[in-house]
Amino acid sequence: GQNIDQPTEMTATEGAIVQINCTYQTSGFNGLFWYQQHAGEAPTFLSYNVLDGLEEKGRFSSFLSRSKGYSYLLLKELQMKDSASYLCAVGRGGSSNTGKLIFGQGTTLQVKP
Amino acid sequence: NAGVTQTPKFRILKIGQSMTLQCAQDMNHNYMYWYRQDPGMGLKLIYYSVGAGITDKGEVPNGYNVSRSTTEDFPLRLELAAPSQTSVYFCASSSRDSNNSPLHFGNGTRLTVT
Numbered sequence: 001g002q003n004i005d006q007p008t009e010m011t012a013t014e015g016a017i018v019q020i021n022c023t024y025q026t027s028g029f030n031g032l033f034w035y036q037q038h039a040g041e042a043p044t045f046l047s048y049n050v051l052d053g054l055e056e057k058g059r060f061s062s063f064l065s066r067s068k069g070y071s072y073l074l075l076k077e078l079q080m081k082d083s084a085s086y087l088c089a090v091g092r093g094g095s096s097n098t099g100k101l102i103f104g105q106g107t108t109l110q111v112k113p
Numbered sequence: 114n115a116g117v118t119q120t121p122k123f124r125i126l127k128i129g130q131s132m133t134l135q136c137a138q139d140m141n142h143n144y145m146y147w148y149r150q151d152p153g154m155g156l157k158l159i160y161y162s163v164g165a166g167i168t169d170k171g172e173v174p175n176g177y178n179v180s181r182s183t184t185e186d187f188p189l190r191l192e193l194a195a196p197s198q199t200s201v202y203f204c205a206s207s208s209r210d211s212n213n214s215p216l217h218f219g220n221g222t223r224l225t226v227t
Contacts (some may be wrong), residue, residue, distance in 0.1 A: 041221075042203060042219060043218050045155070091212065099161075
């Protein structure tokens, strides 16, 4: 089977750091993606991890542990515009590399002044 | 580049009606996908295509059909609309040049079936 779990909601303060966790169980693994989705808008790509470790991209970093089926997205120096949903998605592996992604339900982050 | 364009943005259907959600991309991507997103839920894959003339079912294909006659277009057809199909529909495309090629999403179609 396949299952991806994320917290439903989180709240943080402007200027702070927040960590959004994602755990997954999938048959086959071909990388883990994080997407940002503002209310009423389309998801946009944030990061991709396929090897264990931390990938840093400006204020955002993403970590992966394949043995633990675990990833997190770290947002530093939070800004009001970071209020959005953050979607964790796992790429399915296998010989037919179709690029299909399985999404978690998303974590809605509210940044307060 | 316009990216991924979806039409219409909004639609209200009566139960039993049919409609086609349009999706077009101008990035010459071979891979295209249709997802639906219900409130508080993740994106669920309806159908996908790895190239013109090739389509396959995703997680939730029942009640839908697709076609891919050209690289650019990937329409989603709803036959006999049901209230359970009330959702936001996102079309996406990818180049799949590498494993980390991201999905590019359209702005979505918000469909209500009453």
